[in-house]
Amino acid sequence: MDVFGVDIGGSGIKGAPVDVGRGELAEDRFKVLTPQPATPHAVADSVAEVVAHFGRPAGPVGVTFPGVVVGGTTRTAANVDGSWVGQDAAGLIGERLGAPVTVLNDADAAGLAEMRFGAGAGRRGTVLVLTFGTGIGSALFVDGTLVPNTELGHLELEGHDAETRASSRAREEEGLNWRHWARRVQRYLAHVERLFSPDLFVIGGGVSRKADKFLPLIEGVSAEIVPARLENNAGIVGAAMAAAAAAPGGAP
Template sequence: MQIFGVDIGGSGIKGAPVDLDRGDLTEERHKVLTPHPATPDAVADGVKEVVGHFGWTGPVGITFPGVVADGATIRTAANVDKAWIDTDARALLGDRLGGLPVTVLNDADAAGVAEMQFGAGRDRRGTVLLLTFGTGIGSALFVDGELVPNTELGHLELGGHDAEKRASTKAKEDNELTWEHWARRVTKYLAHVEMLFSPELFIIGGGVSRKADRFLPLIEGIKAEIVPAQLQNNAGIVGAAMRAAKTAS
């Protein structure tokens, strides 16, 4: 079974058809840059371009980098335009896609769902936290395999700032931090999250997971196991498609 997944991020909008039996993309993903300002209409146009690239006409799962209430209404918009707040994303995106069935969920939740089914969290019980490092820091919390949605732990305070302003991949790039310096910031963040939630496993996702060997060995003093996401930066696309398939059924 194939379903289309789209992952809306602070820097890019990417998508592809997904084979739900394998948890993998069936074609090379198509990506467009996230518009600036990332208003609802502008982002919806980007989603339309990505889906239209494949000529897709079936259900579409779409992630959003913020809290999504009731699978539709946007409640937070840290890394896109504030005009998204209180927008019915499901209605907007469904209309822009010509009435295709649309499912919307938080981006990190989507990545987490995919990793728990097909990746590093497969068959893991207890408390598992997936953290995506990119433009911001997304989080997906699982207890015995069940998702606790919309946790948004990237906005915990760290050093007087939102954690994602200090420890995201964007913070590393903007401040030209070495891997060692950035790993120290990530370590402080993980220690804070560990103190609050006591997870057995941290899964580190986002684009930086491709370079896990550059920074994971530098993280020390964390009791939980720490592993890179296996689906890497495709996890959000796969998770979005999984949720769309569940909704469609």
Template sequence: MQIFGVDIGGSGIKGAPVDLERGDLADERYKVLTPHPATPDAVADGVRQVVDHFGWTGPVGATFPGVVTGGSTIRTAANVDKNWIGVDARALLGERLGGLPVTVLNDADAAGVAEMRFGAGRDRRGTVIMLTFGTGIGSAVFVDGALVPNTELGHLELNGHDAEKRASSKVKDDQDLSWEQWARRVTKYLAHVEMLFSPELFIIGGGVSRKSHKFLPLIEGITAEIVPAELQNNAGIVGAAMRAAQG
């Protein structure tokens, strides 16, 4: 069975059909740059471009980098245009895609759902926290496999700032931090999250997960097990398709 997944991020909008039996992309993903400003209409046009690239005519699952309530309503928009707040994203995207059925969920929640089913969180019980490091820091919290949605732990305070303003991979690039410098910031962030939630496992995702060997060995003093996401930066696409398959 194949369902289409779209991952809307602060820097890119990427998508592909997903083979839900294998938990992997059924075709090479297609990506367009996130428009700036990332207004609802402009982003919806980008989503349509990605879906149209494949000539897709079935259900579509889409992620969003912020809080999504009721499977449709956007409540926060830290890394896209603030005009998203209050928008019915399911209706907007469905209209832009010519009436295709659309399901919307938080981007990190989507990535976490995929990792818990097909990746590093498979068969893991207890508290598992997926953290995605990209334009911001997304989070997905699971207790015995059940998702606690919209946790947004990237906005915890770290040294007087939103954590994602100190430890996202975008900050690493913008400030030209070495892997060692960035790993120290990530360590402080993980220690704070661990103090609050005492997870058994951290799964580290986002685009930077491809280079986990460069920074995970530098993180010390964390009790929880820390592993890279197995689906890497495709986890959001897979998780979006999984949610769309549920209707």
């Protein structure tokens, strides 16, 4: 069964049909730049452009969002326009696409995919999936069950919002080498470990493709640390999984 997934990020919006039984993209993903300013209607138009690249959606569409999402409504907005706060995102995007839409936090979507098909598959205990990109997203799982909307990228770290120090964007904007950036990530992981005592960290986002350049440099963290297997496609896959689950007769 192919279901469409779209991943809204602070810098890009990408999507593809997904084989939700296998956790794989059914076609190569298509990406457009996130509009600036990233207002609800502008982003909805970009989502429609991504979906239209593959034709009219034949079924439900899953969409990720960089912020807290409750019942399809966006409660916070990170790295997009503040007018998203209080927006019925599922209704807005669904009307634009002419299809049923499920909206969820972007890191939660990536986490769902990694826990079903990736590095967290079959793992019990406490697992934290962290996505490093424009910001830092987090998905917390306890014995395989998601605790939604944790948004741990906004914890305070050394007097700053953590993602302004340890995100992939911070590394690029400040021109940090891998060793310097790894020290920041290490301090962030140590802080999160003190709060949640996870058994496993799964490191995702676009930077997961280069995990060999920084994960071996991280020390002093007790939990196991592994790179995400689905890399930067996890959000698309997880969005499609959520849409399939929300459809009538969908799997939990």
